[in-house]
Amino acid sequence: MELRQLEYFQMVSKVNSFTRAAERLYVSQPAVTNTIRALEDELGIQLFDRSQKQVLLTSEGKIFYNHVENVLYGVSKTLADINNIKNLNGGILRLALTPLAGMRNFMALLKIFREKYPQIQLVFDESNNIDGQRAVLEDRVDLAFLLPETKSSLLTYLLIERQTLALCLSVEHPLATAGMVRLEELVEEPLILFKQDCALRNLILNEFERNNTLPRIQFESSHIQTIKSLVAENAGITILPEDLCAVDRRIETVKLKMPLYIDLALVYKTQRSLSHAAKAFIQLAEELYTEKRM
Amino acid sequence: MKLEFAAVGSSVLVAEEIKRAVKSIFYKDIKIEAYTLDDLAVKIDVDLYICATTQMERLCTLVSQQKIVCLELMPSSKFFLSVGRIPQGARVYIWNNHLRYAQIIEKYCQSLGIRDIVFEPLPYDDLSVETVLAKLRQAKYLIGVDCFIDGDLLENEQYAECLSPKIVLIKAQRVAAIHSASRLLWMIAGLMWQTIYTKRCQFEVADVTSDDEANKLFVYAEQAVELIRDSINKAVYNQISPEAASAQPKGITDFGMNLKNSGLKEKLAGIDELQAVLVQMQEKLKLIETSAR
Numbered sequence: 001m002e003l004r005q006l007e008y009f010q011m012v013s014k015v016n017s018f019t020r021a022a023e024r025l026y027v028s029q030p031a032v033t034n035t036i037r038a039l040e041d042e043l044g045i046q047l048f049d050r051s052q053k054q055v056l057l058t059s060e061g062k063i064f065y066n067h068v069e070n071v072l073y074g075v076s077k078t079l080a081d082i083n084n085i086k087n088l089n090g091g092i093l094r095l096a097l098t099p100l101a102g103m104r105n106f107m108a109l110l111k112i113f114r115e116k117y118p119q120i121q122l123v124f125d126e127s128n129n130i131d132g133q134r135a136v137l138e139d140r141v142d143l144a145f146l147l148p149e150t151k152s153s154l155l156t157y158l159l160i161e162r163q164t165l166a167l168c169l170s171v172e173h174p175l176a177t178a179g180m181v182r183l184e185e186l187v188e189e190p191l192i193l194f195k196q197d198c199a200l201r202n203l204i205l206n207e208f209e210r211n212n213t214l215p216r217i218q219f220e221s222s223h224i225q226t227i228k229s230l231v232a233e234n235a236g237i238t239i240l241p242e243d244l245c246a247v248d249r250r251i252e253t254v255k256l257k258m259p260l261y262i263d264l265a266l267v268y269k270t271q272r273s274l275s276h277a278a279k280a281f282i283q284l285a286e287e288l289y290t291e292k293r294m
Numbered sequence: 295m296k297l298e299f300a301a302v303g304s305s306v307l308v309a310e311e312i313k314r315a316v317k318s319i320f321y322k323d324i325k326i327e328a329y330t331l332d333d334l335a336v337k338i339d340v341d342l343y344i345c346a347t348t349q350m351e352r353l354c355t356l357v358s359q360q361k362i363v364c365l366e367l368m369p370s371s372k373f374f375l376s377v378g379r380i381p382q383g384a385r386v387y388i389w390n391n392h393l394r395y396a397q398i399i400e401k402y403c404q405s406l407g408i409r410d411i412v413f414e415p416l417p418y419d420d421l422s423v424e425t426v427l428a429k430l431r432q433a434k435y436l437i438g439v440d441c442f443i444d445g446d447l448l449e450n451e452q453y454a455e456c457l458s459p460k461i462v463l464i465k466a467q468r469v470a471a472i473h474s475a476s477r478l479l480w481m482i483a484g485l486m487w488q489t490i491y492t493k494r495c496q497f498e499v500a501d502v503t504s505d506d507e508a509n510k511l512f513v514y515a516e517q518a519v520e521l522i523r524d525s526i527n528k529a530v531y532n533q534i535s536p537e538a539a540s541a542q543p544k545g546i547t548d549f550g551m552n553l554k555n556s557g558l559k560e561k562l563a564g565i566d567e568l569q570a571v572l573v574q575m576q577e578k579l580k581l582i583e584t585s586a587r
Contacts, residue, residue, distance in 0.1 A: 003530065043372070
């Protein structure tokens, strides 16, 4: 049993809907439905009558609701606080990461944090922007490093890094010596992009659209290494943050004439009581970088 | 460094029930024995004495008040859900040794919305045997605390024989109410903090501390924090369903493992930090105790 189950139950009872409860709790609707079902299984009773348009408490559900209200009256927030009190020398810090998180400032931040708090176990969960934000909202991770394309009013975004995007191409490509290119010059080039739902992909495609052009997408991948290997083999070109272009000698980096930028942000839930480890991470990020909330 | 507790009741039944309720707050096994007040006439030295509110006054004459915690017991959700299934208009007897607790159960049922049945307290120690027998013969529904139904009703031949074979018995497993569980954990956190503090001061005085000693104290402090955190959660879940609450929480980490490679200085700093965490938890427990009362 978890405190979360009781909180979800209370919310569904109040709004008479799984969907509305999910919206108010900032979690997905299946998360609420499954949690309530698990609670019903544990208690061996049906808490809600789902046969009507509205989800209504059964007579047993009403008794249970009153009991839960009595039990949790005035204590649920304090209980949540207790659960979030963690020592810095132990524990786990869960981070959702965009595949593009490997930029300079993030790596430096991670290195310093590990040196300062060696006992904290860092667990990474690679996900795209939408899934990463959802993971934070549903408390599946403590923090996320994302490219905040669309922002949620429930999350705080701390700018860690703004990177210039650059064209990545094989050293054998005719444009490799160009020094600088315009986006329109790339219309006929086979483009290798991240798969859909990636903020970088959307940014690039929007920029092409803004120029009334459509790129020729040759390959799609979720893995930056695959994309770079394909570029190195001259199977196409791509556009990446400058930090991520380098390293491979078979790849050349060329600046875009109209520069494009992408922001990497540290994301956390505004109204959540954060663990000490998460707070320490945020504090370090603020000290080292911008202290700018986006 | 293991703490020892005494569960004290007016009778063996009550003492055993308190012992069970205290044990049910913890995931790990704790050292607790049940005693009646008469047993305590012989000096028994433990860290805490846990009793029902009614025994507080007498217990204070036997042991230091600072070592006593009152535990208020309440039935869990499952009991009330079963009472809620009793058909409308039915007469329900509340089996209890005294009237006061039977009235508490009746009042609490009504506050939960169980108002369409007729409650009749059956305080068997306050009534004559004839009256009790007469009521038991009529009873179709009888509710009460499990140890009183099992012990003073079903094990009493005179009473048990007059029960209808069709009688529905609803037994309440009582658990510690949140505010009293918080109070108990607040005191336990204080004792653990004191233990850590004393040992840590010894390290300062000795000026030389072995890695092994520091490791042991760090692990103890980590376990103290975990114990308090898990137990307050369990105390809440017990109110809903003691069976569901007994599942071990996920994510318990072996903090000791992480310490192996760190230096003595870091370990001592970690111990200091855990002491601060325990104090924070104590403050929160105090908050819960006052708001849940």
